[in-house]
Amino acid sequence: MSRSELIGQIKSKKSFLCIGLDTDIDKIPAFLKQYPDPVFEFNKRIIDATQDLCVSYKPNAAFYESRGVKGLQSLIATWNYIPKNCLSIIDAKRGDIGNTSDNYAKAFFNEDMSGMSFDAITVAPYMGNDSVTPFLKYDGKWVILLALTSSVGSKDFQYLQIGEHTLYERVIQTANTWADAERLMFVVGATKSTEFTNIRKYAPNNFLLVPGVGAQGGSLEDVCKYGMTKDCGLLVNSSRGIIYASNGEDFAEAARAEALKLQQQMQAELEKAGII
Amino acid sequence: MSRSELIGQIKSKKSFLCIGLDTDIDKIPAFLKQYPDPVFEFNKRIIDATQDLCVSYKPNAAFYESRGVKGLQSLIATWNYIPKNCLSIIDAKRGDIGNTSDNYAKAFFNEDMSGMSFDAITVAPYMGNDSVTPFLKYDGKWVILLALTSSVGSKDFQYLQIGEHTLYERVIQTANTWADAERLMFVVGATKSTEFTNIRKYAPNNFLLVPGVGAQGGSLEDVCKYGMTKDCGLLVNSSRGIIYASNGEDFAEAARAEALKLQQQMQAELEKAGII
Numbered sequence: 411m412s413r414s415e416l417i418g419q420i421k422s423k424k425s426f427l428c429i430g431l432d433t434d435i436d437k438i439p440a441f442l443k444q445y446p447d448p449v450f451e452f453n454k455r456i457i458d459a460t461q462d463l464c465v466s467y468k469p470n471a472a473f474y475e476s477r478g479v480k481g482l483q484s485l486i487a488t489w490n491y492i493p494k495n496c497l498s499i500i501d502a503k504r505g506d507i508g509n510t511s512d513n514y515a516k517a518f519f520n521e522d523m524s525g526m527s528f529d530a531i532t533v534a535p536y537m538g539n540d541s542v543t544p545f546l547k548y549d550g551k552w553v554i555l556l557a558l559t560s561s562v563g564s565k566d567f568q569y570l571q572i573g574e575h576t577l578y579e580r581v582i583q584t585a586n587t588w589a590d591a592e593r594l595m596f597v598v599g600a601t602k603s604t605e606f607t608n609i610r611k612y613a614p615n616n617f618l619l620v621p622g623v624g625a626q627g628g629s630l631e632d633v634c635k636y637g638m639t640k641d642c643g644l645l646v647n648s649s650r651g652i653i654y655a656s657n658g659e660d661f662a663e664a665a666r667a668e669a670l671k672l673q674q675q676m677q678a679e680l681e682k683a684g685i686i
Numbered sequence: 687m688s689r690s691e692l693i694g695q696i697k698s699k700k701s702f703l704c705i706g707l708d709t710d711i712d713k714i715p716a717f718l719k720q721y722p723d724p725v726f727e728f729n730k731r732i733i734d735a736t737q738d739l740c741v742s743y744k745p746n747a748a749f750y751e752s753r754g755v756k757g758l759q760s761l762i763a764t765w766n767y768i769p770k771n772c773l774s775i776i777d778a779k780r781g782d783i784g785n786t787s788d789n790y791a792k793a794f795f796n797e798d799m800s801g802m803s804f805d806a807i808t809v810a811p812y813m814g815n816d817s818v819t820p821f822l823k824y825d826g827k828w829v830i831l832l833a834l835t836s837s838v839g840s841k842d843f844q845y846l847q848i849g850e851h852t853l854y855e856r857v858i859q860t861a862n863t864w865a866d867a868e869r870l871m872f873v874v875g876a877t878k879s880t881e882f883t884n885i886r887k888y889a890p891n892n893f894l895l896v897p898g899v900g901a902q903g904g905s906l907e908d909v910c911k912y913g914m915t916k917d918c919g920l921l922v923n924s925s926r927g928i929i930y931a932s933n934g935e936d937f938a939e940a941a942r943a944e945a946l947k948l949q950q951q952m953q954a955e956l957e958k959a960g961i962i
Contacts, residue, residue, distance in 0.1 A: 432786070472782060472789035478800035481793075482758050501786075505810060506748060506779045507837040510708070513748035517757075524754035534781060534810045536832055538839025556812055561783040563814025566860055570848045577846065577853065584842055 411497050411529045412550060413592045413641075416617070419465045419495055420642050421686050424677040427669060428466035428499065428619065429456065430649025431488060432473050437654055439661050449477070449484040452661075454491055456653055459662035463673040466497040466645055468619075486525040497645070498528045499554065499619070505534035511544035519548045530554050532597060532619070535581045539588060546589050553594050555585050558609070560599025560622035582612040591615040598637070600628025600646065606636030617643050623672075624651035630672070634679040642685055648672060687773050687805045688826060689868045689917075692893070695741045695771055696918050697962050700953040703945060704742035704775065704895065706925025707732070707764060708749050713930055715937050725753070725760040728937075730767055732929055735938035739949040742773040742921055744895075762801040773921070774804045775830065775895070781810035787820035795824045806830050808873060808895070811857045815864060822865050829870050831861050834885065836875025836898035858888040867891040874913070876904025876922065882912030893919050899948075900927035906948070910955040918961055924948060 411419075420426050431453050438452045445451040457467065467488075474485035492498040504514040514531075521527040530552035533542055545553045558568055558578040568578040575583070582596055591613075598609055600622035609618070618637055622628040623646050630646060637644055648668070656664030680686045687695075696702050707729050714728045721727040733743065743764075750761035768774040780790040790807075797803035806828035809818055821829045834844055834854045844854040851859070858872055867889075874885055876898035885894070894913060898904040899922050906922060913920055924944070932940030956962045 434789075470782075470786055470789075472780075472786045472793065475793035476789040476796070476799055478762065478793075478802070479755055479758055481800070482755055486754065501782075503780065503782050503810070503813075504748075506746075506777075507835065507839070510746055510748045510777075513710075513746075513752040516752035517748065517754075520752070523752050524757070526754070534779070534812050536810050536812045536843060537779075537835050537837065538842030538844070540837050540839040542839075559783065559813050561813065561816050563783070563816040563818075566814030567812060567853070567857065568814070570853065570856060572846045572848055572853075577843070577848075580846060581843065 416465065416497055417641050423462065423465055424680060424686055425463055425465055425673040426642050426644050426646055426676055427464040427672050428468050428645045428647040429460055429464045429652055429669065430501070430621070430647050431456070431467055431469040431653065432649040433653065434473055435477060439657055439659065441659060447484055447487060449481070450487040453488045455662040456665050457491055457493070459666040460652070460669045461493050461496060463666070463669040464496065466499055467492045468499040468501050468647060470649070471500055471502040489526045489528060497530060499530040499532065500528040501532045503532050503534050503556065505537050505541040507537065508540040508544055511541050515545045515548060519545070519551050530595070532556065535585065542585065543588060546593055553589065554619050555581065555594065555596055557582050557596040558598045558602050558605060560601045560628065564599065579612055582609065586613065586616070591617070595619050597621065600633050603629055603632035603636055606633065610637065610639070615639065615643070617645060619645045619647060621647045624648050630675055630679070638679065638683055640685070642680065646676070692741065692773055693917050699738065699741055700956060700962055701739055701741055701949040702918050702920050702922055702952055703740040703948050704744050704921045704923040705732070705736055705740045705928055705945065706777070706897070706923045707743055707745040707929065708925040709929065710749055711753060715933055715935065717935060723760055723763060725757070726763040729764045731938040732941050733767055733769070735942040736928070736945045737769050737772060739942070739945040740772065742775055743768045744775040744777050744923060746925070747776055747778040765802045765804060773806060775806040775808065776804040777808045779808050779810050779832065781813050781817040783813065784816040784820055787817050791821045791824060795821070795827050806871070808832065811861065818861065819864060822869055829865065830895050831857065831870065831872055833858050833872040834874045834878050834881060836877045836904065840875065855888055858885065862889065862892070867893070871895050873897065876909050879905060879908035879912055882909060886913065886915070891915065891919070893921060895921045895923060897923045900924050906951055906955070910959070914955065914959055916961070918956065922952070
């Protein structure tokens, strides 16, 4: 999905919501266990209930890998089920030397090889250029590079001062020499909303994937105030707050209700910014 | 496998060789294609031919993930086949917020969940403490944290100067507050052999996993000269130079011959250092 198509979806759905499919088999409603693939059944019903309200789905690879072959089958089935008008992101945080990243790219971008072809992948920056560029060889696919994350460990390295800049600023500056905003997004945690003004100095046009609204305490209003661009420029993710809104048979309806709340707030923000 | 057991294996086998199973289905001998799982068949024969010469095997997750479900089945079969007296390392470069890293730990350390329980995993440091510590909850398992890698991209961030230190020095210093040398190793590329003296200031006792000898140009002699400790403290990895030594029916014998050359050089270094 190209940048212009993504912006089109945002305007059409009046939403920049990404729903994180961090689907934990121990947290889904018990009645789903009767299905051959309970995790896929859960994801399918979440997608059915929310696809008009969001522009992206983001399965978190770890939750599938933890279940071995069965988990991978759930992931492949989920990828297949994500509607083509939604940006499919695999949250995988990969990154290794060039010929290894080539293989990670096959794993997530080459359907003939692996059974999956996501639109985008999250990538870790530590190993530098050759760990990131293999993912950019695939036309129309996106790299979403970790910049400033939302958990406590982000303080360990991301804020270290290198001359006039922090490490996360250097990551953004350097990565923007590898690809432009048509192919490159950054992960910026919503709990850092006051940092968004600063981040926009270095990434004025890139889309930012923003986790941490809701469960992790970030404010949607602040994210928009400091981070929104004329093209929106934001994909705000919510995972647990939506998918685990209820643990009963009504889980999909409850998820829709939570997604709808966010979509309505997003619509108001898009209107306020004159984007729609 | 504990540190003392690892040191015992090194002394007994007179080797600190780790063999990287970066097994690419397009590079293995054609005759193996007749087997139901050609990649496992290849790995099995490599392991049969080399297990007395090395102390560790390190499958690279990307090469298995790129083949989807079949690849994961090859990886699980390979893990099962690695002898218990060899340290099994999954080269996965994972790292995410706490509850996600919990799931990556299940994927690679919890056999009941995923079918695999490696002794050690490579982890990326960018997201800090909570991305690393979930792997340390498993008694007797190791984290092998990226410090200074061997490819060209290592220059982008790892050498950035933070006050008196480089980023990779800060990674080593900080991570050594999370775990001791019984549970924590670092990845240090062999192409950086002159850096080993410096690294030993910050990691005097940690084992270092050293890729890049051979195909990537690093010198075993220099790595030992600057990096070896009284306990050896080194696991030197070779992947392509061993496993692809021949593309014919003699590939396992050819792999053994290459592994034997390295083991003999390692024996000489261990003797020179008075370790054996």
